[in-house]
Amino acid sequence: MQSGGGIRSLPPPGRFLVLVQTTIAPTVPAASATGFTSLALHPRLLEAIAAEGYQDPTPIQAKAIPPALEGHDILGIAQTGTGKTAAFALPILHALLARLPADARPQPGRRPSVLVLSPTRELAAQIGQSFATYGRRTPIRGAVIFGGVGQGPQVDAIRRGVDVLVATPGRLIDLMEQRLVDLRGIDQFVLDEADRMLDMGFIEPIRRIVGALPVKRRTMLFSATMPREIERLAEQLLDSPTKVSVAPAATTVERIAQRLIHVQKASKLALLLHLFDVEPIDRALIFTRTKHGADRLAKQLRAASIGSEAIHGNRSQGQRLKALEAFRSGRSPILVATDIAARGLDIDGITHVFNFDLPMEPEAYVHRIGRTARAGASGIAISFCDETERGLLRDIERTIRLEIPRGELPSSLPRPPKPAEPSREERPERSSGRGGGPRGGGRRGGGRPPKNGRPAEAKHDSRPPEHRSTAPSASAAKPANPRGGRRTAWRPFDKSRAMQAR
Ligand code: AMP
Numbered sequence: 001m002q003s004g005g006g007i008r009s010l011p012p013p014g015r016f017l018v019l020v021q022t023t024i025a026p027t028v029p030a031a032s033a034t035g036f037t038s039l040a041l042h043p044r045l046l047e048a049i050a051a052e053g054y055q056d057p058t059p060i061q062a063k064a065i066p067p068a069l070e071g072h073d074i075l076g077i078a079q080t081g082t083g084k085t086a087a088f089a090l091p092i093l094h095a096l097l098a099r100l101p102a103d104a105r106p107q108p109g110r111r112p113s114v115l116v117l118s119p120t121r122e123l124a125a126q127i128g129q130s131f132a133t134y135g136r137r138t139p140i141r142g143a144v145i146f147g148g149v150g151q152g153p154q155v156d157a158i159r160r161g162v163d164v165l166v167a168t169p170g171r172l173i174d175l176m177e178q179r180l181v182d183l184r185g186i187d188q189f190v191l192d193e194a195d196r197m198l199d200m201g202f203i204e205p206i207r208r209i210v211g212a213l214p215v216k217r218r219t220m221l222f223s224a225t226m227p228r229e230i231e232r233l234a235e236q237l238l239d240s241p242t243k244v245s246v247a248p249a250a251t252t253v254e255r256i257a258q259r260l261i262h263v264q265k266a267s268k269l270a271l272l273l274h275l276f277d278v279e280p281i282d283r284a285l286i287f288t289r290t291k292h293g294a295d296r297l298a299k300q301l302r303a304a305s306i307g308s309e310a311i312h313g314n315r316s317q318g319q320r321l322k323a324l325e326a327f328r329s330g331r332s333p334i335l336v337a338t339d340i341a342a343r344g345l346d347i348d349g350i351t352h353v354f355n356f357d358l359p360m361e362p363e364a365y366v367h368r369i370g371r372t373a374r375a376g377a378s379g380i381a382i383s384f385c386d387e388t389e390r391g392l393l394r395d396i397e398r399t400i401r402l403e404i405p406r407g408e409l410p411s412s413l414p415r416p417p418k419p420a421e422p423s424r425e426e427r428p429e430r431s432s433g434r435g436g437g438p439r440g441g442g443r444r445g446g447g448r449p450p451k452n453g454r455p456a457e458a459k460h461d462s463r464p465p466e467h468r469s470t471a472p473s474a475s476a477a478k479p480a481n482p483r484g485g486r487r488t489a490w491r492p493f494d495k496s497r498a499m500q501a502r
Helices: 013-022 043-052 059-069 084-098 121-134 152-160 169-177 194-199 203-211 228-237 249-254 265-278 291-303 317-329 362-372 390-400 495-500
Strands: 074-077 114-117 141-145 164-167 188-191 218-223 242-245 256-262 284-287 308-311 334-337 352-355 379-385
Touching: 043 084, 043 121, 059 074, 059 084, 059 242, 074 084, 084 114, 084 121, 084 188, 084 218, 114 121, 114 203, 121 141, 121 164, 121 317, 141 152, 141 169, 152 169, 164 169, 169 203, 194 203, 194 218, 194 228, 203 228, 218 228, 256 362, 265 291, 265 379, 284 362, 291 308, 291 334, 308 317, 317 334, 352 362, 362 379, 362 390, 379 390
Parallel strands: 074 218, 074 242, 114 164, 114 188, 141 164, 188 218, 256 379, 284 334, 284 352, 308 334, 352 379
Antiparallel strands: none
């Protein structure tokens, strides 16, 4: 798929450009050698799949692609990481190619016929990238539109003509109100991560957008969970859908080697630096509970000569994209993130996930560690539990119905004190959807509904900064000589290994 200006402005341009260059290469290894051939996809798509190194369809792809190719509506229950993007992108591209003449060239000025709605900017960018990857041997054009950045380049891309529009609801409605986007040609519509959409308060915007779409269309709805509200939404949006689902998070979790280490709060950084020396890390995602904590830890790691970046809701869109690109490219092998900033993150080759702080929501534990087990790869998840987090640990273990195997604290570090109640002092970066606070309790959608029925794009960005944190100061948490003379033990990001891990 050729990109409109919208995609070009997205992260990480590097990957997309590299992939475009590979199209110059002669013939791609026999697509027929892959398990995808039985799916009867267009040969150009099979070539792109083979070039990506995919061997077999993932379970959600094997189940969703055949009925989708027949034009059925799809109700898919699958999480990010299962390969669900290709499960809808491939049949969509196939349908677009089926109506193009073989020698078709990109047609300037045409209006989109495919709309994919995503709850967050990051996920929208990733979906756009997937379309670009799978469609790169085709004249199909796409653009991604989301808030938090100027609308100019996105509008230009739409004006130049696109087939596939990937959008977050807020920006799309903005452009609809300004009559800058015409949805009357949409005949394939995807609502991705529908449960998150609802959690984030996007139900009204979705209804408005759907109201602007032609009635005669094919719709696919994907959701990680299927609460009543989603069932109702699916009944309204889908016409006799084929229902496909893949195993819930628990099976993903089984592929991950999990470990939990009890450690004093003040020794967490020292423990992390110790693990960096002994673990074979290519690329690691580290979760902290607060935005302030994420910034502080990234700074401490950089002070210890470890390339790291932080992403969280207080960072500007540009800063986030830059940090993600540094992480994705391997320039910065460590990404420190809060739960919300990491939503929908899909980065291959993450060998380790560290829970520097345990999450307040037990379900977030599963989402966090799943970042290291993308599409069949396995990974390592190491969680720290300090004296204030034992209640959170109990909740997590109850939720995953598993006692996480305990890891050893190095003898150089002090043992944690006796169990204590979890501290409520350090506030997490709140989930937009769960009402915030340790156990939610607020209204869905997080507080007061917006006046115009349209929540701000990726609401977490607009939330007030963290005001306080009682985590130890940098000087308290920092060991006397964090890396000592062991710096050489750090293995920089190794792309070939990361590719193997896929
Ligand atoms: P998704 O669930 O769509 O976010 O996909 C998760 C990851 O799986 C992405 O990095 C895809 O590139 C990768 N992926 C998707 N389908 C396959 C496949 N059939 N084989 C290997 N990797 C895949």
